[in-house]
Amino acid sequence: MPGGVRVQLFGRFQVRRDGAEIPPAVFGGRKVRTLLRVLAVRRPDLVPHAVLAVALWPERLPADPTGNLGVLVNRARRALGDPASVVTGTGGYALGTCTVDVAEFTAALDAARAATEPATALRACTAALTLWGEPLAEDTYAEWARPVRERLLRDHVEVCERAAAAALALGDPRRSLALAAEAAAAEPLRESAVIAVARALAATGDPAAALARLAGLRAALAEELGVDPSPEVERLQLALLRNEVPTSSRVAAPALLPDRPPVFGELAFVGRTEELAAVRATVAGSGIAALVGRAGSGKSRLIAELVRQSQLPVIAARAFLPERAEPWSLTQSVLREALALDAAIADSLPHRIRAALAELLPELGDAGEPVGGESRRALLLTGALRLLEAATGSGALLVVDDLQWADPSSVTLLASALARLPRLAAVVAMRPEELPPGTLGVLHDLRESTTHVALGPLPGAAIRTLVGHPGLAEAVERNTDGTPFAVAELLRELTARSVIAPGPTGWTPRTAGAAGIAAEVGRAGQLRAVQRRAVRFDARATEVLRLLALLAREAPARTIADAAGIDGRAVLDALSRLAAAGLVRLGERGWATAHDLVAETVTAGLDPADRGRLHSLLARALDADPDGPADAAEVARHHRDSGDATAAAAAFARAAHRALARRATREAAASASAGLALAPHPPIRADLLAARAEAAAAHGELATAGADLRTALADTPSGPQRSRRRSRLAMLTFGARDPHLAAELAELALVEADSDAAARAFALETAAIIDMNLGHPDRARTRAEEALRLYRDHGDGGGVARILDGRAMATFLDGRIADGVAVFGRVAQLFTDSGDLLRVVTPLSTRGHGLVFMARPTEGLEVTTAALQLARDLDAPEGQAYALWHRSEALSALARADEAAADAAEALAIARAVDHQGWTATAHRAAGIAAQASGDLDTAAAEFAASADVAGDSLTLFAAWAAARSAVTAIAAGNLTGVAALVDRALTIGPPLGGFEARLAAAELAAARADPTTSGIATTALAAARAAGEAATVPRLTVLVAQRVR
The missing domain is CATH 3.40.50.300 (P-loop containing nucleotide triphosphate hydrolases)
Structure with a gap:
C-alpha cells in the first residue's frame, strides 16, 4: 500500500490517499467501510473470517460469509487503489501498511505514561488530544465496536487528566482547568477527574469553587451510587479549608491546544x-x-x-x-x-x-x-x-x-x-x-x-429528562415548539455560547441567567439559531453550505468543489468544520445538510441574485459530471431556478423522454409538465407535449394524450417528425373508437412522410392496421409489405418484427402451420435483437405450439420452456399462462401426462387471476389433453366442456377446438349422443387452424358409425394436414384411411 494512506477512526471516518480523501461512494457500500474499520482497530493483527462476519452481519449471516467477505475485500482494494491494501492470510484478513489515528493516539498516551518530566508528558498528551474525536462514531451501537470505544473513551479521560496534571505542574492552572473539566464532563462521577478540576480551581485562586465541585461530587456519589468519596477527596477538601493548596506560578511549557468548549453531540432519545x-x-x-x-x-x-x-x-x-x-x-x-x-x-x-x-x-x-x-x-x-x-x-x-x-x-x-x-x-x-x-x-x-x-411535540417530562435544571427546562419547553429538532437547536446554541454544559443529570447552566438567555434564543426561533451558526463561518465554508443546501441531497465533495470552483481539499476542510457545527453530515452517497430544515433555513436567507448564481453553478457542475450524465430533471430544476427557462425546458424534455425510454411514465409526465409550465418556444414545447401525450396514453388517458399530440402537431414543422407524431395520433384516435378519423390522420401522415423512409414505414404500418380493421384487407396487405421493405432497408429490426409478427399469426391462423412456425422463429429473434423482450414470448411460444402440431413435441417442449422462462423473468403473468398451456400440450404429446396436468393447472390459476378469458379456455383445453394422455376420459370430457363454456361464440378458434376434442372424447367413451352437433360446430366456426382437429373428429365419427365414407373423409383430412405441415393428426388419419367398412 502507498505510504500516503491514512485511516481516521476519530470523528468522521475517512480514508485519505496521498492527502486526498477517498469519497465514501467509491467504497461501494457501508459494509466495505465497516470492514476497513474492523481491520483498522486490530491492525496489524490478522482478523479471522468468523470475527469479521459477525461484525458485519450481526443479525443474520449470509449463506456464504467467506465469499461475501471476498467481495467486500475486493471492493476495498479497488477503492484504496492497491491490491496489497488488505492482506489475505490463513483464515482471515489484515490491513496492509498505513497509518491509523487510533494507533497514533495510543502511542502518544504510552509516551505520556512513560514521561518523567511534565513538559514531555504534556507534549505527548497534546499530540493525543489533537487526534481526538468521537471514536468509531458510525459504530456507536455495534457490538464489535463496544469494547474498543469503551477503551478509547477511558484513555481519553486519562489523557486529559495527565495533561491537566502536567499543565498544573508547569504553572498553567487555567489550561489545567480546561483539560480537567473535559475529563470530568466525560465521566462526572470519576473522582480523579473532579479532583483535578478542584486542584486547578484552587491554583487559579478560587478555592470556594474548588470546594463547591468537591461538594457536588459528594452529593452525586451519594445519590447515584450510595457511597462516600475516597480519602483523597477528604484530604483535598481539608487542605482547601485550611488554605493549604498553593496557587501556581507559571513556568515555560510547550504549546498546547486552544480551549475547547463543550461539544453538543446527538440529543438523547427521550419521550418516544x-x-x-x-x-x-x-x-x-x-x-x-x-x-x-x-x-x-x-x-x-x-x-x-x-x-x-x-x-x-x-x-x-x-x-x-x-x-x-x-x-x-x-x-x-x-x-x-x-x-x-x-x-x-x-x-x-x-x-x-x-x-x-x-x-x-x-x-x-x-x-x-x-x-x-x-x-x-x-x-x-x-x-x-x-x-x-x-x-x-x-x-x-x-x-x-x-x-x-x-x-x-x-x-x-x-x-x-x-x-x-x-x-x-x-x-x-x-x-x-x-x-x-x-x-x-x-x-x-x-x-x-x-x-x-x-409524532407530535416532546412531552414536558422528556424535556426535563434532557435538561437537569428546572428553570432551564421550563424555558426550553415554553419557548420552542417541542419538536426534537427545535429543542436540539436551542441546546446547541446555548452550548456554543458556553451558557450550558452537560452534567450528571442533563444539561445544566454554566452562567447566571441561563434560563433567560434560553427564553430569548428560543423565542427567536430554531431557524434563527441555524442562521446564527451558519454566519459564523468564512466565505468559503458559507459558499459550500449554500450549495449543499440548494442541492438538497447527498453528493460527493467533488460535486460541490466543481460548482464552487474550489480545491477539493479546501472543500473537505470546510465540510469538516460545518459538520462539527452540526450543519452538515456525511451519508452513504456523500455530503448533505444535517437536516432538511437546515437546508430550508439556509436557502430562505439567500437573496434572489445569489440564489440564481448558485443554481447556475450547480447546473453546470452536474452537466459536466465526469462520472456520467446527471439526472436531467435535477439539472433542469437548477436551470429553472437560475432564471434560464430555455435551458430548463430543454433539460425537462430530455428528462421526460429518458423516463419514457425506461417506461417510467409518471416521472415522464411530471418532467414534461414542469417544462411546459415554463412556456417554452415551439420546438421544445412540441417535444414536451409529445412526451406528456405518451405518458397519458400509457395510463389509458387517450383523450388527454390526443389533445396534447394535436397541440404538439401545431408546433411541429412539416416533415418526418410531424409525420411520426400524426401517425401516433392516428393510433390513439383509433384506440379512442374513431377509426374513420384515424384513417384520415394516417393518410395525412403518409403525405407528410414524403421521402423519409423511417417516417413512411411507421405511417404505412399504422395505416395497414387501421385498414385491416376497416375491412380493407388487400390495401392493408400491400401497405404492410411496403412497410416491411422500408423497415428492412432502414435496418429497423423492431419494425420488421412487428410486421412479420402480424403476418406470422395470420399465416398460422390460416392453417399454414409449417410456414407460420418458420416466420415465428424469425420474429422472436428480431424482437430479441431489438430489446423488446415482452413481445418475444408470444411468437416464441406459438412456434413451440406449432412444432407440437408438426409432431415434433421434443423441440416444442424446448421452445415453450424457453418462452415460459422468459415470461417468468419478465414477471408477465399472461405470457406465463400462454406458454404453460403450450408446454402442457408438448408434455402430453410426449406421454408425460402428470407434468402436463400440472402445467395446465398452473396456467388455469394464472389465467383466472388476471381474468383472461382466452387463456382460461386454453388452460382447460390443455388439462383435457393431459387427461386424454392418461386415459382419464371423464376428466377430459369435463375439461373440454369447460373450455367450450368459456370460449362461447366469441373465441371461435378455441370454441372449434373444444367441440372437436369433446367429440373425439365422447367417441372414445362409446357415447355418440350429441357428437354430430359437436362435429358440425367444429367444422363451421373458427379460422382454418381449427379445421385439423375438426376434420379428425369428423373422420372418427364416421368410423364410429361404420359410415362407408369414412375413408374418403379421412383422405381429405390427411391431404389437408400434409399440405399445411400439420402432422399430429396424420398417424390416426392414416389408420382411418385404410379402414374399410364391412
Whole structure:
C-alpha cells in the first residue's frame, strides 16, 4: 500500500490517499467501510473470517460469509487503489501498511505514561488530544465496536487528566482547568477527574469553587451510587479549608491546544417510548408502520433507535426531493442495502435479469445488450423483487425515510414487495403534508397489520429528562415548539455560547441567567439559531453550505468543489468544520445538510441574485459530471431556478423522454409538465407535449394524450417528425373508437412522410392496421409489405418484427402451420435483437405450439420452456399462462401426462387471476389433453366442456377446438349422443387452424358409425394436414384411411 494512506477512526471516518480523501461512494457500500474499520482497530493483527462476519452481519449471516467477505475485500482494494491494501492470510484478513489515528493516539498516551518530566508528558498528551474525536462514531451501537470505544473513551479521560496534571505542574492552572473539566464532563462521577478540576480551581485562586465541585461530587456519589468519596477527596477538601493548596506560578511549557468548549453531540432519545413500542410491535407482527410527522419531529431518530434494537436484518434507504423525477433512484439504494446483507443473492439471478439490474447497480457487471423500455421495466421489477425476496429470507425489516419524495417507479416496487413478501416488515416515515394523495390508503390495503404512528411535540417530562435544571427546562419547553429538532437547536446554541454544559443529570447552566438567555434564543426561533451558526463561518465554508443546501441531497465533495470552483481539499476542510457545527453530515452517497430544515433555513436567507448564481453553478457542475450524465430533471430544476427557462425546458424534455425510454411514465409526465409550465418556444414545447401525450396514453388517458399530440402537431414543422407524431395520433384516435378519423390522420401522415423512409414505414404500418380493421384487407396487405421493405432497408429490426409478427399469426391462423412456425422463429429473434423482450414470448411460444402440431413435441417442449422462462423473468403473468398451456400440450404429446396436468393447472390459476378469458379456455383445453394422455376420459370430457363454456361464440378458434376434442372424447367413451352437433360446430366456426382437429373428429365419427365414407373423409383430412405441415393428426388419419367398412 502507498505510504500516503491514512485511516481516521476519530470523528468522521475517512480514508485519505496521498492527502486526498477517498469519497465514501467509491467504497461501494457501508459494509466495505465497516470492514476497513474492523481491520483498522486490530491492525496489524490478522482478523479471522468468523470475527469479521459477525461484525458485519450481526443479525443474520449470509449463506456464504467467506465469499461475501471476498467481495467486500475486493471492493476495498479497488477503492484504496492497491491490491496489497488488505492482506489475505490463513483464515482471515489484515490491513496492509498505513497509518491509523487510533494507533497514533495510543502511542502518544504510552509516551505520556512513560514521561518523567511534565513538559514531555504534556507534549505527548497534546499530540493525543489533537487526534481526538468521537471514536468509531458510525459504530456507536455495534457490538464489535463496544469494547474498543469503551477503551478509547477511558484513555481519553486519562489523557486529559495527565495533561491537566502536567499543565498544573508547569504553572498553567487555567489550561489545567480546561483539560480537567473535559475529563470530568466525560465521566462526572470519576473522582480523579473532579479532583483535578478542584486542584486547578484552587491554583487559579478560587478555592470556594474548588470546594463547591468537591461538594457536588459528594452529593452525586451519594445519590447515584450510595457511597462516600475516597480519602483523597477528604484530604483535598481539608487542605482547601485550611488554605493549604498553593496557587501556581507559571513556568515555560510547550504549546498546547486552544480551549475547547463543550461539544453538543446527538440529543438523547427521550419521550418516544410509546411510539417506539407501537412500531416495534408492528414489526414483530411483520406489519407496516407508517411514521408520520412534520419536519423536525424526530422520525429519522426514532427509526435509528428502532434499527439499533432490531433483531432482524435491516434494509434501510432514504428518498431525496431532487430525485423524485429520476426513475428507480430510491430502488437503487434499497437494492444496494439488500445486497449488503448477502452479495451472493445476485448470483442466482438469470443472466437477462442480472444484466437489467446492472444498469442500476454497475457492481453486478456488464449491463448487456440494450433492452426496450417496457421490457427493461419488467426485468427491473422482477429482479428487484427476487433480490428482496432472497434478502428477506425468514424475515427482514425494510425502512424507508422521507417516503413523500420517493420516485413513482420505486413506490410501485415497494408496494409489490410488501404485497408479495409477507415476512418483510416495513417502517416508512413521511411528512403528511407532502405525501401524494392516496399513499396511506395504499399502505393500509397492502397489509391488515398496518399501524399509523403520529409524532407530535416532546412531552414536558422528556424535556426535563434532557435538561437537569428546572428553570432551564421550563424555558426550553415554553419557548420552542417541542419538536426534537427545535429543542436540539436551542441546546446547541446555548452550548456554543458556553451558557450550558452537560452534567450528571442533563444539561445544566454554566452562567447566571441561563434560563433567560434560553427564553430569548428560543423565542427567536430554531431557524434563527441555524442562521446564527451558519454566519459564523468564512466565505468559503458559507459558499459550500449554500450549495449543499440548494442541492438538497447527498453528493460527493467533488460535486460541490466543481460548482464552487474550489480545491477539493479546501472543500473537505470546510465540510469538516460545518459538520462539527452540526450543519452538515456525511451519508452513504456523500455530503448533505444535517437536516432538511437546515437546508430550508439556509436557502430562505439567500437573496434572489445569489440564489440564481448558485443554481447556475450547480447546473453546470452536474452537466459536466465526469462520472456520467446527471439526472436531467435535477439539472433542469437548477436551470429553472437560475432564471434560464430555455435551458430548463430543454433539460425537462430530455428528462421526460429518458423516463419514457425506461417506461417510467409518471416521472415522464411530471418532467414534461414542469417544462411546459415554463412556456417554452415551439420546438421544445412540441417535444414536451409529445412526451406528456405518451405518458397519458400509457395510463389509458387517450383523450388527454390526443389533445396534447394535436397541440404538439401545431408546433411541429412539416416533415418526418410531424409525420411520426400524426401517425401516433392516428393510433390513439383509433384506440379512442374513431377509426374513420384515424384513417384520415394516417393518410395525412403518409403525405407528410414524403421521402423519409423511417417516417413512411411507421405511417404505412399504422395505416395497414387501421385498414385491416376497416375491412380493407388487400390495401392493408400491400401497405404492410411496403412497410416491411422500408423497415428492412432502414435496418429497423423492431419494425420488421412487428410486421412479420402480424403476418406470422395470420399465416398460422390460416392453417399454414409449417410456414407460420418458420416466420415465428424469425420474429422472436428480431424482437430479441431489438430489446423488446415482452413481445418475444408470444411468437416464441406459438412456434413451440406449432412444432407440437408438426409432431415434433421434443423441440416444442424446448421452445415453450424457453418462452415460459422468459415470461417468468419478465414477471408477465399472461405470457406465463400462454406458454404453460403450450408446454402442457408438448408434455402430453410426449406421454408425460402428470407434468402436463400440472402445467395446465398452473396456467388455469394464472389465467383466472388476471381474468383472461382466452387463456382460461386454453388452460382447460390443455388439462383435457393431459387427461386424454392418461386415459382419464371423464376428466377430459369435463375439461373440454369447460373450455367450450368459456370460449362461447366469441373465441371461435378455441370454441372449434373444444367441440372437436369433446367429440373425439365422447367417441372414445362409446357415447355418440350429441357428437354430430359437436362435429358440425367444429367444422363451421373458427379460422382454418381449427379445421385439423375438426376434420379428425369428423373422420372418427364416421368410423364410429361404420359410415362407408369414412375413408374418403379421412383422405381429405390427411391431404389437408400434409399440405399445411400439420402432422399430429396424420398417424390416426392414416389408420382411418385404410379402414374399410364391412
